[in-house]
Amino acid sequence: MNEMTTLQPGTVQSPGTGPAITLGEGDGLDAHTRRTLLQQERAIARKYSSSGKAMWPYTVATLGCFALWLAFWPLAMLDIMPLWIGFPLSCIFAAGGYITSHEAMHSNIGRPGTPQRFWNEAVGEVATIILIFPFSMARMMHLHHHYYTNDPEKDPDYTDAAPGKYSAWYKTWLNRQPGVDGSIHHYKRVLERIGTPAAKKALRDTMLLQLFSMAFFFAMSWAGYAMEVALLWWLPRHLGLSYIRYWLSWAPHHPRTGTGRYDNTRVFKTWIGHWLSMGMQYHVVHHLYPEVPNHLTRSAYREMKPILEARGVDCSALKD
Amino acid sequence: MQTALRQLFHWMPFLFGIGFIAPLIAQTMAYWEIPAPFGISRIAFGLMIGAPWGLYATLRGRWL
Structure with a gap:
């Protein structure tokens, strides 16, 4: 597997040799680190992006x-x-x-x-x-x-x-x-x-x-x-x-205060689980990359989590 | 045309009370074999509930 997509929780790697800079949370990042993180994020999103041929179950x-x-x-x-x-x-x-x-x-x-x-x-x-x-x-x-x-x-x-x-x-x-x-x-x-x-x-x-x-x-x-x-x-x-209003709109956006790329959704955990909440626990991935289909947002989130944490997203509600 | 459509949608809750709620009440009463009071028919009873309720929703903007 590509090293760009094998990040371990709590670590963020620059391409090549591992962490180049000690990173703070959220806004404590320099422009180079932000760019590197974005590249890593996009590489993961590309891996999970929808392909028309694989989406036939939705049509059926x-x-x-x-x-x-x-x-x-x-x-x-x-x-x-x-x-x-x-x-x-x-x-x-x-x-x-x-x-x-x-x-x-x-x-x-x-x-x-x-x-x-x-x-x-x-x-x-x-x-x-x-x-x-x-x-x-x-x-x-x-x-x-x-x-x-x-x-x-x-x-x-x-x-x-x-x-x-x-x-x-x-x-x-x-x-x-x-x-x-x-x-x-x-x-x-x-x-x-x-x-x-x-x-x-x-x-x-x-x-x-x-x-x-x-x-x-x-x-x-x-x-x-x-x-x-x-x-x-x-x-x-x-x-x-x-x-759908509750689970697809209120739950993943509450309290609707953030308008930025990484704070306009929230990561949350619900007792009704992944399927009954229609995958909304991982809604952050959808807003970042809408081309990742609903059934793959959980997998994409798991790979993206260290990057999201480095960008200041509170991922504490979901351990995996 | 646009004004007529706006009026139609404005009065839709009232029409909904007559067109859907009234027969729903009558048919639910028939299903459970509940007679209408005062010797009136079930659909008349349904209209007595559905029409004023729809009018209330139209005027107040809420069903409850």
Whole structure:
């Protein structure tokens, strides 16, 4: 293995012969050391960066789960499948769909100009339909979140800020209320402010998806299938949105004070573990290198940890 | 067109109360075999809950 990628915890090596300078934490670094660390960091990120060919499981999972969710409707309406089976699975599809869509937002499933690009866009378009959250809006707002992380004015996700975990869960619900400037309401306002053709398209897509879904809700409900709508779409959407808002936005960015490259996320440990927290304990790697796909952030973090510590990131919450 | 759409979205919670909450209440009562009070139909009872609740959400900006 390349020496650039075999750093031991607590040591940071210059290329070649080992530590050249005794390093302080965070800002105590000179320009040469910073550059060397950045090179080492990038070498690790390159190793874990997504390749369109290796990302096919995201495509299969997204399209497969969406097809299953569509099948739930006739199966439930014809009493072939009980709703107690469809409901929890729809919740998983709603929350999990954001993860696969998120990879598409960063073009990790297929870069522009590659044969996999079609699948990247298909995954993005399909994955968040249950959330009634069109891909055009999701991608634009998420990339803005990356550009302006934790900026109270410009980060579209700043409205998720809350002083503690209970208030954060409450806020995931509060922000979706019709008269509150949070969540998708806030995104609409941000898109109106941006005003570019892409922003206008995102607003139009959002309006169309919302109108379609409400028309579907009302028609199905008055046709006698309100419980199917409630348990296959309406409630999974709300639970899924709260789950991703808490774990993907609040937890890795709390307390939302840092706006720098190494302090706009936090490394944390949660009892629900790596998979249920959707890999967010290692969110620092995602913000540094969005091209590292979600399932590889843990491995990348483990290699990058000595560098991150040298750059002042508090990694004490995660020993490995 | 834009004004009409803005109005439609402004009143969406009210429409949601009528279009979704009312039939959901009626069908949930039917599932659990709960009769509507005062001899009215379940859907009328659902509308009596859903429409004012949606109106409240429209005017106050919150469902609760």
